[in-house]
Amino acid sequence: MRAHKSRLEAGPGPGQPVHAASYPRQRRLVLDSALRRQPAERARIFVHEVFHFVWVRLGNSSRRAWEALLEAEIAAGAPGELGWSAEWRKDALRPGDRRNRTRRWREYACESFCDTAAWLWAGLERHEEFTLPRKERSARRRWWMDLRRHHPEGWRI
Numbered sequence: 001m002r003a004h005k006s007r008l009e010a011g012p013g014p015g016q017p018v019h020a021a022s023y024p025r026q027r028r029l030v031l032d033s034a035l036r037r038q039p040a041e042r043a044r045i046f047v048h049e050v051f052h053f054v055w056v057r058l059g060n061s062s063r064r065a066w067e068a069l070l071e072a073e074i075a076a077g078a079p080g081e082l083g084w085s086a087e088w089r090k091d092a093l094r095p096g097d098r099r100n101r102t103r104r105w106r107e108y109a110c111e112s113f114c115d116t117a118a119w120l121w122a123g124l125e126r127h128e129e130f131t132l133p134r135k136e137r138s139a140r141r142r143w144w145m146d147l148r149r150h151h152p153e154g155w156r157i
């Protein structure tokens with residue numbers, strides 16, 4: 001599958017190769033059928049995609065708090081991420097993206113949120129895409145435990 005001009009296309013052609021895509025406003029989630037034979041990767045990608053739905057309904061204050069956590073990591077010079085989807089966007093950030101909350105920044109924040117959820121909840125001990133240092137992983141885990149305490153009834157999707 002490829003993501004091309006905000007559309008999902010199959011077979012060879014232009015665009016970014018992807019294993020899944022979510023369309024929260026259409027209530028639609030698409031997984032590549034090749035993932036049937038890769039249960040660990042399927043779990044990681046499925047959790048990531050489900051959290052795109054959570055992000056949409058999370059509320060501005062929590063989203064802004066997540067962005068503040070990311071900003072602190074970047075200010076501290078922390079490299080890496082918890083998934084390639086967030087990492088390439090982090091690497092592509094330009095000065096001023098955070099301050100101006102550009103589309104690049106907002107997409108990075110969203111993908112980082114979903115990759116962190118997958119790291120926490122998909123049950124994988126390690127993965128080559130888990131490159132964020134230990135200290136920042138711990139801070140993210142604390143942030144999520146706090147978020148969970150504030151949503152004892154669960155997250156809406």
Ligand SMILES: [Zn+2]
Nearest residue numbers: 048085111114
């Ligand atoms: Zn994503």
